Amino acid sequence: EAGVVQSPRYKIIEKKQPVAFWCNPISGHNTLYWYLQNLGQGPELLIRYENEEAVDDSQLPKDRFSAERLKGVDSTLKIQPAELGDSAVYLCASSLDAVNTEAFFGQGTRLTVV
Amino acid sequence: GDSVTQMEGPVTLSEEAFLTINCTYTATGYPSLFWYVQYPGEGLQLLLKATKADDKGSNKGFEATYRKETTSFHLEKGSVQVSDSAVYFCALRRIQGAQKLVFGQGTRLTINP
Numbered sequence: 284e285a286g287v288v289q290s291p292r293y294k295i296i297e298k299k300q301p302v303a304f305w306c307n308p309i310s311g312h313n314t315l316y317w318y319l320q321n322l323g324q325g326p327e328l329l330i331r332y333e334n335e336e337a338v339d340d341s342q343l344p345k346d347r348f349s350a351e352r353l354k355g356v357d358s359t360l361k362i363q364p365a366e367l368g369d370s371a372v373y374l375c376a377s378s379l380d381a382v383n384t385e386a387f388f389g390q391g392t393r394l395t396v397v
Numbered sequence: 398g399d400s401v402t403q404m405e406g407p408v409t410l411s412e413e414a415f416l417t418i419n420c421t422y423t424a425t426g427y428p429s430l431f432w433y434v435q436y437p438g439e440g441l442q443l444l445l446k447a448t449k450a451d452d453k454g455s456n457k458g459f460e461a462t463y464r465k466e467t468t469s470f471h472l473e474k475g476s477v478q479v480s481d482s483a484v485y486f487c488a489l490r491r492i493q494g495a496q497k498l499v500f501g502q503g504t505r506l507t508i509n510p
Contacts, residue, residue: 286440316497316498323502323503324502324503325401325488325502325503326441326486326498326500327500328497328499331497374441376441382496385443385446386498387443388433388441388442389440390438390439390440
């Protein structure tokens with residue numbers, strides 16, 4: 284069974300440019316998460332989807348970040364425009380549901396803004 | 398708000414040494430507790446979990462016991478191997494309310510042969 288797939292693995296962009304990350308969760312998983320992991324820190328939730336509905340986006344900086352999960356399957360996280368402080372690893376995870384089941388993580392996308 | 402505090406790293410041990418990584422938490426109610434491991438170049442993987450007080454999670458020789466009285470979930474292993482070198486994250490998830498994983502800052506473990 285394929286795990287959570289993220290692309291790209293690495294991305295280097297100049298500040299003020301846009302960038303997008305893609306995530307394909309495990310088949311059948313209704314819950315999808317995007318986490319931000321700064322260097323030397325634990326992951327922090329950006330947004331959680333239940334199917335196609337964003338049910339917790341309180342930590343998403345909405346002035347520059349956006350996300351979508353059309354059709355309740357794969358998801359895209361976008362930053363426009365990127366800032367130097369956005370350099371981090373962006374993790375996607377999925378689970379069957381939000382409460383009782385294990386969350387599986389992708390390998391992440393390492394973003395460097397120069 | 399909910400939070401998890403882990404033992405400061407990095408931790409360096411010799412092979413076959415005993416390992417303890419401390420983890421304490423603050424949360425409303427009785428959360429589920431987890432240890433995740435991140436091997437070099439890989440994503441986070443669930444190592445073990447416990448869902449109620451006094452539960453012991455175990456996997457791959459690692460153990461952690463949910464201690465409600467001390468709000469702790471310390472990770473232990475009796476004899477570590479070089480292959481255990483990784484970053485370990487303690488995390489919690491509430492059953493009700495904000496159903497998200499809240500992570501500690503991670504502890505980098507290096508095992509020398």
